Amino acid sequence: xxxxxxxxxxxxxxxxxxxxxxxxxxxxxxxxxxxxxxxxxxxxxxxxxxxxxxxxxxxxxxxxxxxxxxxxxxxxxxxxxxxxxxxxxxxxxxxxxxxxxxxxxxxxxxxxxxxxxxxxxxxxxxxxxxxxxxxxxxxxxxxxxxxxxxxxxxxxxxxxxxxxxxxxxxxxxxxxxxxxxxxxxxxxxxxxxxxxxxxxxxxxxxxxxxxxxxxxxxxxxxxxxxxxxxxxxxxxxxxxxxxxxxxxxxxxxxxxxxxxxxxxxxxxxxxxxxxxx
Amino acid sequence: xxxxxxxxxxxxxxxxxxxxxxxxxxxxxxxxxxxxxxxxxxxxxxxxxxxxxxxxxxxxxxxxxxxxxxxxxxxxxxxxxxxxxxxxxxxxxxxxxxxxxxxxxxxxxxxxxxxxxxxxxxxxxxxxxxxxxxxxxxxxxxxxxxxxxxxxxxxxxxxxxxxxxxxxxxxxxxxxxxxxxxxxxxxxxxxxxxxxxxxxxxxxxxxxxxxxxxxxxxxxxxxxxxxxxxxxxxxxxxxxxxxxxxxxxxxxxxxxxxxxxxxxxxxxxxxxxxxx
Amino acid sequence: xxxxxxxxxxxxxxxxxxxxxxxxxxxxxxxxxxxxxxxxxxxxxxxxxxxxxxxxxxxxxxxxxxxxxxxxxxxxxxxxxxxxxxxxxxxxxxxxxxxxxxxxxxxxxxxxxxxxxxxxxxxxxxxxxxxxxxxxxxxxxxxxxxxxxxxxxxxxxxxxxxxxxxxxxxxxxxxxxxxxxxxxxxxxxxxxxxxxxxxxxxxxxxxxxxxxxxxxxxxxxxxxxxxxxxxxxxxxxxxxxxxxxxxxxxxxxxxxxxxxxxxxxxxxxxxxxxxxxxxxxxxxxxxxxxxxxxxxxxxxxxxxxxxxxxxxxxxxxxxxxxxxxxxxxxxxxxxxxxxxxxxxxxxxxxxxxxxxxxx
Numbered sequence: 001x002x003x004x005x006x007x008x009x010x011x012x013x014x015x016x017x018x019x020x021x022x023x024x025x026x027x028x029x030x031x032x033x034x035x036x037x038x039x040x041x042x043x044x045x046x047x048x049x050x051x052x053x054x055x056x057x058x059x060x061x062x063x064x065x066x067x068x069x070x071x072x073x074x075x076x077x078x079x080x081x082x083x084x085x086x087x088x089x090x091x092x093x094x095x096x097x098x099x100x101x102x103x104x105x106x107x108x109x110x111x112x113x114x115x116x117x118x119x120x121x122x123x124x125x126x127x128x129x130x131x132x133x134x135x136x137x138x139x140x141x142x143x144x145x146x147x148x149x150x151x152x153x154x155x156x157x158x159x160x161x162x163x164x165x166x167x168x169x170x171x172x173x174x175x176x177x178x179x180x181x182x183x184x185x186x187x188x189x190x191x192x193x194x195x196x197x198x199x200x201x202x203x204x205x206x207x208x209x210x211x212x213x214x215x216x217x218x219x220x221x222x223x224x225x226x227x228x229x230x231x232x233x234x235x236x237x238x239x240x241x242x243x244x245x246x247x248x249x250x251x252x253x254x255x256x257x258x259x260x261x262x263x264x265x266x267x268x269x270x271x272x273x274x275x276x277x
Numbered sequence: 278x279x280x281x282x283x284x285x286x287x288x289x290x291x292x293x294x295x296x297x298x299x300x301x302x303x304x305x306x307x308x309x310x311x312x313x314x315x316x317x318x319x320x321x322x323x324x325x326x327x328x329x330x331x332x333x334x335x336x337x338x339x340x341x342x343x344x345x346x347x348x349x350x351x352x353x354x355x356x357x358x359x360x361x362x363x364x365x366x367x368x369x370x371x372x373x374x375x376x377x378x379x380x381x382x383x384x385x386x387x388x389x390x391x392x393x394x395x396x397x398x399x400x401x402x403x404x405x406x407x408x409x410x411x412x413x414x415x416x417x418x419x420x421x422x423x424x425x426x427x428x429x430x431x432x433x434x435x436x437x438x439x440x441x442x443x444x445x446x447x448x449x450x451x452x453x454x455x456x457x458x459x460x461x462x463x464x465x466x467x468x469x470x471x472x473x474x475x476x477x478x479x480x481x482x483x484x485x486x487x488x489x490x491x492x493x494x495x496x497x498x499x500x501x502x503x504x505x506x507x508x509x510x511x512x513x514x515x516x517x518x519x520x521x522x523x524x525x526x527x528x529x530x531x532x533x534x535x536x537x538x539x540x541x542x543x544x545x546x547x548x549x550x551x552x553x
Numbered sequence: 554x555x556x557x558x559x560x561x562x563x564x565x566x567x568x569x570x571x572x573x574x575x576x577x578x579x580x581x582x583x584x585x586x587x588x589x590x591x592x593x594x595x596x597x598x599x600x601x602x603x604x605x606x607x608x609x610x611x612x613x614x615x616x617x618x619x620x621x622x623x624x625x626x627x628x629x630x631x632x633x634x635x636x637x638x639x640x641x642x643x644x645x646x647x648x649x650x651x652x653x654x655x656x657x658x659x660x661x662x663x664x665x666x667x668x669x670x671x672x673x674x675x676x677x678x679x680x681x682x683x684x685x686x687x688x689x690x691x692x693x694x695x696x697x698x699x700x701x702x703x704x705x706x707x708x709x710x711x712x713x714x715x716x717x718x719x720x721x722x723x724x725x726x727x728x729x730x731x732x733x734x735x736x737x738x739x740x741x742x743x744x745x746x747x748x749x750x751x752x753x754x755x756x757x758x759x760x761x762x763x764x765x766x767x768x769x770x771x772x773x774x775x776x777x778x779x780x781x782x783x784x785x786x787x788x789x790x791x792x793x794x795x796x797x798x799x800x801x802x803x804x805x806x807x808x809x810x811x812x813x814x815x816x817x818x819x820x821x822x823x824x825x826x827x828x829x830x831x832x833x834x835x836x837x838x839x840x841x842x843x844x845x846x847x848x849x850x851x852x853x854x855x856x857x858x859x860x861x862x863x864x865x866x867x868x869x870x871x872x873x874x875x876x877x878x879x880x881x882x883x884x885x886x887x888x889x890x891x892x893x894x895x896x897x898x899x900x901x902x903x904x905x906x907x908x909x910x911x912x
Contacts, residue, residue, distance in 0.1 A: 006363045008446045010456030014362075017355035018371070021348065025423050026378060029389035036392050051902075053910065075298050082295045086288050094295060096535045100303050103481035103531030105505035106383075106488060108524045111512060112306040115313075118771045123305070137756050137773065148302055160436075180284065202379065209382025212487040216763075219756045220715060222910040229384045229488075233759065234717045236388070237635040239642075239660055240902070245392070248385045255380040259373055395643040396664065413645040495645040496630045497595060510631070513762035514603055515790055517770065 033252065037245040048246045057228040058250070064139055064227075065207035068146035069154075072203050073196060075147075076154025083155075084162045098155050101148050106212030113145055114217045137219030142227065145213040150203030157199030161192050194269045201262035205255050310528060313521035325522035333499045334507035335526060340415070341490075341503060342483040345422040349479050350472070353430025358464070360431075361438035362446065378427040386424045387492025390417055413495030418503060421489040426479045433475035434468050441467050470545030477538045481531055591624045592825050597647035599634035599657075599720060599808070600762045601783050605845040606651070612841060613832055617825065625825060633760040634720030635660075641813060642666065648817045648826045653720030655679075655809040656892030662811075671811040680807035681833035682847035685883060686728040688798040689768065689777040689784045694866065696775045700800045701732035703776075705749040710774035712756055714764040716900055721761035721806075723900060725778040728804040730899075731884045735802055748909040769795070780806070782846035789870050797867040805883040848877060 037045060048054070083095055101109065117124040117135035127133045135141045165188060173183045211229040218225040228251055235244035315322055325331065356375055360368060378386065394400060394411040404411060411417050449459045487505040494501040502510065504527055511520035598606060610627040617625045630637065630645070634653035641647045642664035650667075652658050655678070661667050672678045690698050696709055704711050714722040729750055733743040751757075755774045758764040761783060768777040769787055776798075777784075784797045810830045817823040832838055839849040843858045860871055863880045870876065889895040899905045 006443070006447075007450045008362050008443060008456075008459065009450060010358065010460070011363050011365075013456065014355040014359040017351060018359050021352040022356075022371075022374060025420065025427060026374060029393045029424075032392035032398065033385070033389050053907065075294075078291055079295050079298070082291050086292060088292055090296070092539060094299060096532075096539055097299065097303055099478065099481055099535055099538070100307070100531060102478065103485050103527070103534060104306075105485040105508065105524070105527060107505055107509050107512075108310065108485075108527065109306060111520070112309045112524075114771065116305060116309055118773065120772045122309070123301070136771070144302075148306075151302065180287070205380030209380065209385065210488075211382060211384045212491075215759060220759060221754065221757050229382045230759070232382075232384050232388065233636075234715065236639060237633065237718045238901070239635075239639060241392075241397075243902070244388065248382070248388055251382055252385060255377065255382075256373070259376055259380060263369065263373065391643055397643070401644065410644070410646070412643070413640060495597075495640055496632050497645075498629045498631075500628055513600065513631075513760075513766065515766075515769075515786075 030252070033245050033249055036241055037249045039242045040246060044242075045246050048243045049250045053222055053226070054228070054231055054247060056223045057226055057231045057247075058254075060139065060142070060224075060226060061208050061228040062254075064142040065146055065150075065204055065210075068143045068207055069150055069200050069204040071143075071147055072150045072154045073200050076151060076199060076203075077158060077192075077196065079151075079155050080158040080162055083159060099152050101150075101152055106149065106210065107216070109148055110145060110213030110216035113148065113213065114141070117141060117144065117217070136217050137221075137225065139225055141217040141219070142214050142225060145217050146207040146210060149210050149213060150207050153203040153206065154196070154199035157195045157202065158192055161195040162188075165191050194266050197265050197269070198262055201258050205258045208254060208258075209251060307528060310521050310524050313517055314525045316521075317518050321518055322522050322525075325516075325519040326526055328519070330499050330502070331504075331507060331519075331523055331526075334502050334504045334523075337415070337418070337502070338484055338504040341418050341422045342480055344419040345426050345483040346476055346479050348423050349426055349430050350476060352427075353434055353475060354460075354468075354472070356431040357434035357438055357468075358460070360435055362443050375428045375431055378424050381424075383425060383486070383488025384492060386489040387421055390420055390424075390493055412493050413497070414501060417493040418490050418501060421493050422483045422486055425486050425489055426482045429479040429482060430472065430475035433471045433478070437468050437471040438464070470541060473541045473545075474538060477534055477541065481534045484527060484530055484534075591626050592822060593626050593628065593820075594648045594822055594825060594829060595628045595630065595646060596649050596651060596829070597630045597637050597641055597645060598651040599637060599653040600631055600760055601721070601780050601786075602651065602808075603629070603631050604786070605782075605842060605847060608841050608845065609833070609838060612837060613829055616832060616835075616837075617828065621828075623825075625829075627829075633718060635718065646816050646820070647813050648820060648822045649810065649812055649830055651808065651810045651830075653806070653808050654723065654892060655807065655886070656896060657720055658809045658811050659892065661813060666813050666815045667811050668814045672809065674812070675810065675830055676834055677850045678807060679809050679811060679830075681810060681830075681838070681850055682808065682842040683850065684781045684806045684808070684847055685803045685881065686724050686778060686800075686806065687781050687784050687803065688800060689779050689787055690775065690796050690798055692794050692796060692868075694796055694798065698776050698798060699865065701729050701750075701802075702736070702746075704729070704753065704778075705746055707753070709753055709776060710755040711750065711753045711776055711778065712758075712764050712768045712774040713754055713778040714758045714761050716906055718759040719761055719764075721780055722764075723895075724780075724804055724806045726899065726906065727886070727889060727895065728800075728802070728884075729778075731804060731888065732800065732802050744905060744909060747905075751909055781848075785846035785870060785876060788867070792869060799865045799867070799878045799881050801865075802882045802884065805885040807885070843877075844874070846876060 040048060079098070083091065114136050116122050119125060119128045119134060121136070124135050127135060133140070135144060169187055170183050173187050174180070178186065209229060214227055215230060218227060220226050220230060228247065232244050232247050235247065360372060391412055392398060394404065394417065411420070445463050446459050449463050485505060490503055491506055494503065494506055496502055496506060496510070504523060508520050508523045511523060596606060606629055610629070614625050614627070617623060630647070634657045638650070638652055638657035638660040641650055641661045650658055650661055655672060658667065658671060662669070662671060675681065688698060690696070698704065698709060703709060713725050716722040716726045729747060730743060733746045738746065756764070756767045758767055761780060764777060765779060765783055765787060767773045769791060787795050788797060810833065812823065812826045812830060817826045834850065836851065836854065839851045839854045843849045843854060849855050855877065858875050859877045859879050860875045865880065867878070886892060886895060889898070897904065
């Protein structure tokens with residue numbers, strides 16, 4: 001496999017197009033982030049990104065994104081399973097609207113979710129009267145918005161893999177005496193685990209950075225419901241570019257770490273699966 | 278027998294959970310949008326969606342979406358081809374960079390273009406002397422839209438190309454076919470449906486982008502206001518009917534795109550069955 | 554060799570795609586300003602002035618065509634004042650800025666786009682209209698909120714935007730500060746009162762418009778600290794649902810206007826930009842400003858709109874249009890040592906506003 005020269009022509013042109021567009025759209029702009037935050041000395045940089053308010057912003061963003069993504073894994077798994085395995089009325093419809101959160105502007109989603117979940121909203125008023133739970137302007141509200149944003153990532157990662165798993169495997173396992181729970185956890189689950197992890201990481205990473213839908217529903221109270229992207233915005237309002245870019249750089253690093261962890265997990269899992277097979 | 282029973286109960290429960298979840302999280306907001314859009318009757322609704330600025334905003338959104346889809350298609354094909362057909366150093370790094378934009382906060386996506394092309398950038402005087410304005414103008418909006426949808430097409434193509442392997446292309450190359458010929462005759466038929474699917478996803482996401490575009494647009498009414506920004510403008514101007522009416526345009530566009538996707542998938546499956 | 558050539562080809566292609574769309578759009582703009590005699594002017598303003606400039610632009614276009622025989626088309630941009638200033642400083646090509654406070658215009662000047670002395674370019678510190686900060690409460694004033702000290706009662710929910718992201722919110726904060734200062738409190742006591750006030754804040758929106766929406770549409774909180782013109786607008790849009798309470802003291806908010814000299818020079822719109830701003834002082838324009846609930850700077854027109862009713866609670870838009878409540882003692886930004894000092898003392902990182910949220 002090593003360094004075998006491919007006989008297929010076109011390496012130069014595809015490399016050229018890829019690198020050019022990647023550079024213009026992603027790499028060069030990202031470099032300016034580094035350049036601008038480098039205007040601070042290292043200790044200033046550390047101070048800027050570890051102020052209590054900023055730390056609390058990361059915490060709010062990461063914790064709500066994590067919970068939302070966990071919920072999305074469970075719900076996404078159920079949805080994907082239902083879509084792949086069962087036939088029922090309205091299946092096409094469900095399959096069709098999974099991508100809706102991609103297509104609906106995040107601001108519109110945020111506005112309508114806020115209106116629905118305030119203590120006067122359709123849903124919020126019921127929950128408030130029955131349980132005294134407030135949704136809009138709390139961390140629960142942020143989590144709800146992030147569930148909305150993240151659900152397609154999990155469903156669309158798991159669904160194709162689930163489709164490929166041969167139903168005969170399961171039938172065989174079942175005939176051999178495994179009950180459906182064992183079948184699921186011993187046969188299906190290991191197969192779709194990589195897809196679940198990659199769906200989770202994508203949803204998680206996307207949720208940490210989400211801004212448009214969250215600002216409307218969050219209430220933006222410092223130390224309570226103030227998310228990290230909002231802090232970047234407020235540094236910008238204060239004309240403090242280096243502070244804004246520093247916080248942005250930390251968030252970028254978090255995104256890169258999440259993606260890398262995913263890449264590593266994927267290669268470990270696929271090796272193990274291949275090794276077993 | 279027992280299996281059936283157990284499965285049937287499970288099936289019903291799971292389907293009910295699915296409907297409830299989607300009903301609350303996806304359908305209810307949609308219904309809310311439509312109800313508010315028609316709160317003051319049809320004529321108000323029509324007034325709102327045929328407003329001069331609403332139409333301009335919709336056209337700008339379509340323009341940015343078109344550019345994003347074309348460039349991302351070009352990029353997606355080139356990148357997927359590169360990653361699946363050749364072995365080279367730095368391939369993993371390249372894949373990570375391609376995936377990165379999805380996970381970057383839209384605010385940061387907007388910010389990096391402001392830093393790169395704004396007045397404090399060293400590029401600004403050069404661009405200015407040619408009269409080119411990138412940010413707070415249409416090109417900036419296009420760039421931001423490309424950024425947020427960057428990996429959508431390549432991510433659809435890579436698994437298909439990986440599964441298919443390179444044998445056919447190698448055979449064609451050994452027989453002396455050129456790059457474009459191989460692509461057109463050998464590769465393209467395989468990736469056609471995945472490509473279309475990617476295009477659909479990219480279109481849907483591009484139309485709705487808000488955060489990144491909001492940082493870059495300058496909000497010039499009738500010039501750089503995309504439909505999502507226009508919705509925010511109306512919303513903040515207490516024109517809730519107008520805001521939700523404009524949102525319903527996007528909802529309809531999104532539904533059209535998603536229906537298109539279903540049709541494409543169906544056709545793709547049929548063709549696959551025929552090939553078998 | 555072949556590879557290098559294709560690579561180069563692709564590079565130029567991609568570059569031309571990117572710059573190509575840049576050129577077409579700027580070409581379109583130039584066309585607009587020169588051909589068929591229509592002058593294009595861009596006014597970058599802040600959130601609550603939408604209605605005002607929608608009316609004023611019509612008036613000005615008519616005036617300019619009558620006076621100079623040329624059509625003017627004005628493109629508006631609205632948003633949080635600080636954000637708008639920053640965008641202009643970053644290259645958003647505004648011919649004129651009409652922002653919420655002098656400090657924001659100063660940011661554009663600091664970027665080298667506006668010549669020094671912009672505050673004396675037009676009359677009364679380049680503020681053709683002013684406003685102040687009042688309270689908006691729900692109908693019947695159920696929580697009995699009459700002055701600033703009611704806002705620190707534990708049973709009151711307050712809505713005000715974040716002063717770090719909203720120009721209007723800075724005025725709110727400073728007005729509250731001034732009240733507690735007038736009560737004879739020491740700086741420590743004032744900080745404590747302000748801390749209690751912000752502890753009562755239910756939603757800290759990022760902009761003035763967002764805050765109004767939270768209060769009016771989403772029914773959050775008991776009192777909205779608002780621009781006077783925003784408060785009257787809510788009274789007008791939702792008759793019978795809200796009341797305005799005028800506190801005993803407040804602050805004179807002076808929105809500042811300026812020609813963005815560099816951009817106007819480049820567009821060749823210096824004269825029309827200057828005319829656009831000075832016409833804001835004309836009697837016709839001052840009337841429009843007063844009708845949009847901004848306090849006009851021309852004394853005779855101001856007097857025309859002063860209400861005879863000196864009550865501090867306003868339950869409806871006065872039928873005779875006389876809405877200005879003169880029964881209020883106003884401080885101004887000079888009391889805080891000007892914008893640069895006010896910003897450093899209160900709103901900079903680690904300054905007073907940050908300290909009240911420290912745990």
